[in-house]
Amino acid sequence: MNWDALPFDVVSLTPLVVVLPILGAALAFVFQRSPRAQRFVSITTLSLSLLIGFVLLLRAYSLGAAAVTMGGWAPPFGITLVVDEFAALMLVVSNVVSLAVLIYATGQGYTDQKGDGPISVFYPTYMFLVAGVSNAFIAGDLFNLYVGFEIFLTASYVLITLGGSAERVRAGTTYVVVSVLSSMLFLISIGVIYAATGTVSMADVSDKIAQLGPTTQTLLHLMVLIAFGVKAAVFPLSFWLPDSYPTAPAPVTAVFAGLLTKVGVYAIVRTETLLFRDNDLSDLLMWVAVLTMIIGILGALVQTEIKRMLSFTLTSHIGYMVFGIALGTQTGYAAAIYYVAHHILVQTSLFMVVGLIERRGGTSNIERLGSLAKLAPFLAVLYFIPAMNLAGIPPFSGFIGKVGLVIGGVEDGSAMAWVNIAASLLTSLLTLVAVARVWNRAFWRRAEDAEDADPMLLEAMNKKFRRVRTYEAVAQFPDSRYSDHGNVKVLPGIMVGSTAALVCASLALTIFAGPLFKLTDKASAAMVKGEEYRVAVYEASNRAAPERGGPEDGKGRTLEDPSGEGGAGK
Numbered sequence: 001m002n003w004d005a006l007p008f009d010v011v012s013l014t015p016l017v018v019v020l021p022i023l024g025a026a027l028a029f030v031f032q033r034s035p036r037a038q039r040f041v042s043i044t045t046l047s048l049s050l051l052i053g054f055v056l057l058l059r060a061y062s063l064g065a066a067a068v069t070m071g072g073w074a075p076p077f078g079i080t081l082v083v084d085e086f087a088a089l090m091l092v093v094s095n096v097v098s099l100a101v102l103i104y105a106t107g108q109g110y111t112d113q114k115g116d117g118p119i120s121v122f123y124p125t126y127m128f129l130v131a132g133v134s135n136a137f138i139a140g141d142l143f144n145l146y147v148g149f150e151i152f153l154t155a156s157y158v159l160i161t162l163g164g165s166a167e168r169v170r171a172g173t174t175y176v177v178v179s180v181l182s183s184m185l186f187l188i189s190i191g192v193i194y195a196a197t198g199t200v201s202m203a204d205v206s207d208k209i210a211q212l213g214p215t216t217q218t219l220l221h222l223m224v225l226i227a228f229g230v231k232a233a234v235f236p237l238s239f240w241l242p243d244s245y246p247t248a249p250a251p252v253t254a255v256f257a258g259l260l261t262k263v264g265v266y267a268i269v270r271t272e273t274l275l276f277r278d279n280d281l282s283d284l285l286m287w288v289a290v291l292t293m294i295i296g297i298l299g300a301l302v303q304t305e306i307k308r309m310l311s312f313t314l315t316s317h318i319g320y321m322v323f324g325i326a327l328g329t330q331t332g333y334a335a336a337i338y339y340v341a342h343h344i345l346v347q348t349s350l351f352m353v354v355g356l357i358e359r360r361g362g363t364s365n366i367e368r369l370g371s372l373a374k375l376a377p378f379l380a381v382l383y384f385i386p387a388m389n390l391a392g393i394p395p396f397s398g399f400i401g402k403v404g405l406v407i408g409g410v411e412d413g414s415a416m417a418w419v420n421i422a423a424s425l426l427t428s429l430l431t432l433v434a435v436a437r438v439w440n441r442a443f444w445r446r447a448e449d450a451e452d453a454d455p456m457l458l459e460a461m462n463k464k465f466r467r468v469r470t471y472e473a474v475a476q477f478p479d480s481r482y483s484d485h486g487n488v489k490v491l492p493g494i495m496v497g498s499t500a501a502l503v504c505a506s507l508a509l510t511i512f513a514g515p516l517f518k519l520t521d522k523a524s525a526a527m528v529k530g531e532e533y534r535v536a537v538y539e540a541s542n543r544a545a546p547e548r549g550g551p552e553d554g555k556g557r558t559l560e561d562p563s564g565e566g567g568a569g570k
C-alpha cells in the first residue's frame with residue numbers, strides 16, 4: 001500500500017485509540033439511564049478503536065516504528081506515543097478481546113434480571129479500562145506507562161467488586177492492596193531513574209542509562225522487574241491472582257485474565273529491549289520462567305473449580321513468555337510475542353466458556369457437573385477447541401508458539417535454556433491433563449455419576465428443558481446454583497456468539513501463523529537492534545520542535561540528529 005498517497009499521516013490517528021474509549025466512557029456515563037444507548041456507544045467506540053488499531057498495524061508492518069508527540073512538546077519533555085509492530089499487534093488483539101467480552105457482557109445484561117448483569121457503571125468503567133490498556137501499549141515514556149497502568153487498575157478496582165458480595169469485596173481488597181504496592185514500587189523506580197538520568201523518555205533513558213555504574217543499573221533493573229513481575233503474575237509474585245480473578249463476574253474475569261497480566265509482560269519486554277539492554281539478568285529470568293511454569297501448573301492440577309484451575313494455568317503460561325524474554329534473541333522475542341497474542345485470545349475465550357458452563361450447569365465446580373456434552377453439544381465444542389489450544393496440541397497456535405520457544409532455546413544451547421525446554425514440555429503435558437480432567441468430568445461423564453451433582457442439572461437432563469424458572473423450582477431444589485441466575489435462557493445467543501467469534505479468532509492465529517510469525521520476527525529484529533524505536537522518537541522530536549536541538553542521547557547524537565553524523569537520521 002502506498003501510504004504516502006494518503007492525504008494525512010496514519011500515525012496521527014494513534015491518540016484516538018486512547019481518546020475514543022475515554023469519550024465513549026463519558027457518553028456512557030451521560031446515558032446511564034439508558035442501557036441501550038450505553039451498549040451502542042460502547043460497542044461503536046471499541047469497533048472504531050479496533051479499526052484504527054488494524055490500520056496502525058498495517059502501517060507498522062510496512063514502514064516500521066513511528067511516533068507522534070502530543071501538544072507540540074518535543075521529547076524528552078513532552079508526551080510521545082510510539083507505535084511499532086509489537087505495540088500495534090497488542091492494540092489489535094486487545095481491542096478484539098475487549099469488543100468480544102463487551103458483547104458477551106451485553107448478552108448477559110439482556111438476559112439476567114439480577115446478579116452479574118452489567119449495571120450502569122459497568123460500561124463507562126469498562127471503557128476506561130480499555131483506554132488504560134491501550135495507553136500502556138503505546139506509551140513512549142515511563143511516566144505515561146505508569147499513567148496507563150493506573151487508569152486500567154483504577155477501573156479494575158470497580159469491576160472486580162461489581163455486585164458487592166462479601167467474597168468479591170474480600171478478593172478485591174487483596175487485588176487492590178497488591179496493585180497499589182506494585183504501582184508504588186514502579187513510581188519509586190521512575191523517580192530513581194529520573195534522578196539518575198534526568199529523563200523518563202524510554203528512548204532517551206535507553207542511551208543515558210548506559211552511563212551509570214553496573215550496580216546502579218542492576219538495582220534499577222531489579223526494581224522495575226519486580227514492579228512489572230507483580231502485574232504480570234510471575235512466580236513468586238503471583239500469589240494474589242488465583243484468589244482475585246475467579247470471584248469477579250464472568251465478563252470481568254475473562255477480560256482480566258486475557259489482558260491485564262499481558263500488559264505487565266509487554267512492559268517487561270519494553271524495558272528489557274530498551275532500558276536494560278546492557279544489564280543482563282537472563283539467568284534470573286530463566287529461573288523465574290521455570291518456577292512460574294511448574295508451580296503454576298501444579299496448582300492447577302488440584303483445583304475442582306474451573307475458574308481457579310484456569311487462573312493457575314494463566315500464571316503458569318506466563319512462564320513461557322518470560323522464557324522467550326530471557327533468551328534475549330530474535331527467535332526468543334518473536335516466539336514470546338506470538339505466544340502473548342495466542343494466550344490473550346485463548347485464555348479469554350476459556351473464561352467466557354466457563355461463564356456459559358455456569359449458566360448451563362449451574363456451577364463451575366467439576367464435582368457437581370456432568371453430561372454437558374449431551375446437554376449442550378456446542379458448548380462442548382467451544383470448550384474443547386481453546387482447551388486443546390492452551391495445552392499445545394498440534395496444529396493449534398499454542399503448539400506453534402511453543403515450538404518457536406523450543407527452537408529459540410535450542411539455538412541458545414545453555415544449560416538453563418535446556419531446563420526451560422524441559423519445563424515447557426512438562427507444563428504442556430500437565431496442562432493437557434488439567435483441561436482433559438475438566439472435559440472428562442464436566443462434559444463426558446453422566447451427570448448421575450457426579451459426586452455432588454446439582455439437582456437441577458439432573459432435572460435438566462431428565463426433562464431437557466431450555467428455560468430454567470427458578471421461582472418455581474428453588475423450593476424443590478434449595479441447593480441448586482441455578483437460583484443465581486433467575487428466570488433466564490440458559491445459553492443466550494449473544495453470549496454464545498461472541499464466545500464462538502473469539503474462539504474463531506484464536507484459530508486464525510493457526511491459519512495465518514506464517515504471516516504472523518513474519519510480523520513478530522520483524523518486531524523482534526527491530527527490538528534486538530534497538531535503533532528503530534529510538535529513531536522514531538528522535539524524528540518525532542524533530543517534527544515537534546525543528547527549530548531547536550534536543551539533548552544529547554548519550555552517543556554523541558541529538559534528538560535532531562539520531563545518526564550522529566550531521567544528517568537527518570534514518
